[in-house]
Amino acid sequence: MKLFVYHTPEQTPSCEVPECAVAVDVLRATSTIATVLAAGGEAVQVFSDLDKLMQESENWHPDKRLRAGERGGSKVSGFELGNSPLDCTPEVVHGRRLFISTTNGTRTLQRIQNASAVIAGALINRAAVVKYLVEKKPDNVWIVGSGWEGNYSLEDTVCAGAIAHSVCQHTNLPIDQIAGNDELISAISLYLQWQGNLLGLLHHASHGQRLLRLDGYEDLKYCSQTDILDVLPMQQEPGVLKKFN
Ligand code: 3SL
Numbered sequence: 001m002k003l004f005v006y007h008t009p010e011q012t013p014s015c016e017v018p019e020c021a022v023a024v025d026v027l028r029a030t031s032t033i034a035t036v037l038a039a040g041g042e043a044v045q046v047f048s049d050l051d052k053l054m055q056e057s058e059n060w061h062p063d064k065r066l067r068a069g070e071r072g073g074s075k076v077s078g079f080e081l082g083n084s085p086l087d088c089t090p091e092v093v094h095g096r097r098l099f100i101s102t103t104n105g106t107r108t109l110q111r112i113q114n115a116s117a118v119i120a121g122a123l124i125n126r127a128a129v130v131k132y133l134v135e136k137k138p139d140n141v142w143i144v145g146s147g148w149e150g151n152y153s154l155e156d157t158v159c160a161g162a163i164a165h166s167v168c169q170h171t172n173l174p175i176d177q178i179a180g181n182d183e184l185i186s187a188i189s190l191y192l193q194w195q196g197n198l199l200g201l202l203h204h205a206s207h208g209q210r211l212l213r214l215d216g217y218e219d220l221k222y223c224s225q226t227d228i229l230d231v232l233p234m235q236q237e238p239g240v241l242k243k244f245n
Contacts, residue, residue, distance in 0.1 A: 001133070002140050003167065004180035005160045005187045008147035009111035020138035021115035022129060022163065024122065025146035026155040027207050028083050029105020030233075031122040031223040032068075035085040037243040038125075038231040040094035044241045046106040047099065050076060057099040066093060068100040073207075073214050084219050104146040110239065112144055118235035123159050123198065127227040130166040132244070140180065143187075154190070154205040155223075158198065161191030162226065199224040
């Protein structure tokens with residue numbers, strides 16, 4: 001098994017498709033997706049385009065759907081939810097499909113949707129992602145950060161490192177045998193430096209600071225936790241993720 005880290009969807013090779021791709025958007029899309037499925041949501045369907053989301057969700061009974069839209073960190077007007085995982089309680093999401101469009105995370109999922117297996121990973125469900133990788137041993141795995149509008153993000157890189165470090169520990173394989181690119185080694189180094197203070201790192205991250213300006217401290221705190229949800233969001237059809245058993 002070789003793991004590759006890409007900091008943004010734009011950095012992924014355009015003419016290759018991996019056996020497994022893990023989309024990461026710690027702040028906050030993949031944290032929200034994991035939370036919705038852990039809370040009993042029927043599925044999460046992702047869109048990069050808000051109008052397409054509206055059209056597609058019209059085909060669903062209003063009691064069976066929720067619409068979430070985020071741009072620039074804020075809720076889009078006319079949508080029931082923004083992108084805060086803390087709003088996705090079992091009372092709100094149980095039995096419903098979440099139709100969601102966010103600035104970066106949903107674009108990442110669309111970019112990798114042709115991989116044989118597509119997973120949504122975050123710090124909160126890191127152990128579930130690692131368990132899947134260690135059991136299935138895909139030949140090549142892309143861990144793709146969402147970044148912010150094409151730029152590197154600390155929070156997605158540290159999560160990629162957390163996943164890769166744990167895969168090394170569980171397989172007893174040395175880092176050189178796992179690493180498909182240099183980015184993976186630097187992601188592990190970042191994780192090893194900050195593993196005891198992930199919330200502190202999120203405070204340094206530019207998107208963490210953006211969310212703090214929008215009163216998002218509780219979201220940062222929640223998203224900085226490791227291994228709290230035993231849920232693996234897995235793509236079932238292009239753009240639709242469900243809980244993998
Ligand atoms: O960029 C994204 O996809 C979002 O996760 C950004 S935010 O955390 O909702 O602001």
